[in-house]
Amino acid sequence: MKNYLLLFVFYAFFPCAFAQPLESWDEHKVIVHRDKQVSEIMHMDAIFDERWDMLPQMDYWKLVMQLSPDSCVVSQGADKKIRKIIPSNLWKTYTDEQKDKAKELLKVELNIKPDELLTVVVGKSNFYLFDVVYPSLTKGVAAFEKNKVDPWYAQAILLIESPGQLKKSTTGAYGPFQLMPEVARHQGLIVTDWKDERKDFDRSAYGAARLISRICIPEAKRMLNKHGISYAENDLWFRLFVMHIYHAGAGNVRAVLDKIAPKKGGKELILAMWQTKAASFGNSSQNYSQVALAAQLILHELIYTKCDEIYHCK
Secondary structure, three states: OHHHHHHHHHHHHOHHHOOOOOOOOHHHEEEEEEOOEEEEEEOOHHHHHOOHHHOHHHHHHHHHHHOOOOEEEEEEOOOOEEEEEEEOOOHHHOOHHHHHHHHHHHHHHOOOOOOOOEEEEEOOOOOOOHHHHHHHHHHHHHHHHHOOOOOHHHHHHHHHOOOOOOOOOOOOOEOOOOEOHHHHHHOOOOEOOOOEHHHOHHHHHHHHHHHHHHHHHHHHHHHHHHOOOOOOOOOHHHHHHHHHHHHHOHHHHHHHHHHHOOOOOOHHHHHHHHOOOEOOEOHHHHHHHHHHHHHHHHHHHHHHHHOOEEEEOO
16 A cells, blocks of 8 residues: 555656657658748658559549649549540530430440440649648648647648638538538537638637547447457558548448458458448548548659658658
8 A cells, every 4th residue: 555655646746757658740740841931741651652652543533633624534444544635615514414425425435335434524623722732731730739639631631621722512511621510519619600610720620630539530440340350540541441431421431331341451441442332422432532642642742843852750
């Protein structure tokens, strides 16, 4: 008992001796000097180490995200193999029936089987404003760190959800981290007819960080544990899995995971999710982590081709 009493007294006067060290993500950062601005960016080594960059979906989304809206990308199959770029002026005016007929003609022209998937998507460079969103990445990384949440998520979300813009989506999501009204309220933000804290960067980051740490990551662990799948929170595939929950919701991700019935995690699981639909986990949900990866690759090219100096934080 005496030893326990001494331990208690020591802890009371020297709490730091027992405190757990705060998690640091410095080893996952790069410092970028660009246009007289110093930024802290989360590095993207795992994308190259695990060869995600070699997937045809990456070429497709990188093109779509940087292509002007006056053009369309024609792709083939579920892996989105790029086949052709066409003007969008007529395509935008077509009815659904006219688009189906145009696709039939394109299949004949490109020697694609009638029953094979062919997709036509208008360029989205007017939405993905990477140079505009770039200055906010450091701010997002710092905000997530302040809230003790992996800042990789801040960078990923800022690059794809509402990059450099404050537009409200058709579903009602709003702000830099595109939070839905009820979700934002549940994470402590004020959202009323008179005040909407989703517009404020720091408050929006606070809400998104809480959502990731309190809902998305715990739900991801719960699902993966149910299937007996091992994981590490810093694994890229685990982060992508969490991003799917952020976008589609735990229920829809659970449905697609149960349908796949995976025996292990890793890259193979994410690729399977790209090809599987369940509940409301459809095309946009399948594409979400593809877009997240492609955006990171575009950022990588942006900072390595236009920076003055770059080095790892540790």
